[in-house]
Amino acid sequence: MNSVKRVSGLLGLAAFALPALACNPVTRSNEEVYQPPPSLALVAIVDPSQGRLPAQLRQLQDVIKSGATPNEAIVVMLLEPSFGATYVVQKGDSLSSIAAAHGLTLAALEAANPQLGPLSGRNWKLIYSGEHVLLPNGATPGALLIASKAPTGPPPPNLVRIPAAPNNPTDYQRAQHEHAVASATSTNQSRIAAWNDAVNQALQPWQAQVVAQLDGVSAANTVARQPDASMLAASLLAAQITLQGLKGRRVLLVLGGGDAAPSSLPAKSLDGVELVIANLNDAGATARWESAATTTGAVSVTALDAALTQLKLAQVVDHQT
Structure with missing residues (x-):
């Protein structure tokens, strides 16, 4: 299980080195605490109609297995005509x-x-x-399938600042500085990698638990009507309200019902949110989603057809390369 993809993206930007991992590492004067990428806050909408639910939950399981972040929050909800x-x-x-x-x-x-x-x-x-x-309103008591939060994991490591370049250096001073930078960078990378490994170990049980919960849902006999624009709008509103209260890198993942793309969305309703629409079959749905999201404040809009969903969904959600 590759569970550290989301926490290793800033490796090349690290300008620090750190002491060995400890429960409460002491920060020295030439050190700063590593600031990892923000935790993922994911709200996923799935479609229970016409036997689509099991396949979509398996796709979501693949996303969970591919990586996790400390304090990650995940909410999974069904497409429903009304949430209240x-x-x-x-x-x-x-x-x-x-x-x-x-x-x-x-x-x-x-x-x-x-x-x-x-x-x-x-x-x-x-x-x-x-x-x-x-x-x-009581009409959809089982619409919220999962709401789960990952453990905090180990504390981020302390990292030593890169020394500033000397003014008007001699060749010897320049060589010394280059050596110090290379040494610190190498240490940074190895220590951040060690922290990533510790995060991986700490979060694996939570990932397995969420995957097992999704297994239980996909085994249920859920019957629902074919999604339409009004149903999608109600589900999007519920997802937006949920995301507004979550911290971190907020992602709204529409795994089902995306072909019923809305003609418009409320202004600023997705402010700071990454919108991902998967499993599209309608060739025109991508353009409709992009148009509808124009004034929402969304950070990005990513539309994936069925083939691209299988190939790239985890990469898009996890920011993997």
Whole structure:
């Protein structure tokens, strides 16, 4: 299992060296703590109609197996015609008061909004004015298949700063500096690689757990209607609300229903989000998605047909090369 793809991308940019890994490494004056790439926050939408679900969940399993990041969050939801209404948090609100005001149990409200709890490293009791809360209507009690968070993993290593180049150096000073840079860079790479290996070991059990959960879902006999534009819009809204509360590199993965591409999406609704649409069969869907996402603030829009989904899905989601 190659579980360190997502945490090794900045290797060439590292300008540091570090002491041996420890539970609480001491930072020296010539050191800084390595800043790894942000953790992945992935919300995936899958289509339960016409027997499509098992294949899409296997694709998602391949993504999980290909790599993981410390504190990674993953949410998997079904395409559904309705997830309920949206409520904007007001000053003085709590989840308990919101639930009571709308005739919901606190447990049901929390289940519909995993982004407001431990999945994003938060306490359920802390919500903020302006946040969006999904008010479930009870029509789709099993729509949220998985909400899981990866372990923190080992602490990032300490890395030594590259020495500054001397002014007007002699040949000897220049050679000394080049040697110091090469030595530090080599040490950086080996120490970051060691940290990546430690991350790999720490996160493998979580990856296996999520894969097993997806196995259980794909064995279920789920029946649903053929997705249409309104169903996709409702599912996208629920996914957007979830992503807004998650931290890290946020990715919205539409594994099913993408051929019903929307004609438009709300402005700024995908601000800072990478949008990936997979398993497209309609040749015109790519252009429709790109047009619809123009004003959403999405970081990127990647559309994959069925063949490219098999070849490149994990690479796109994981930023692998």
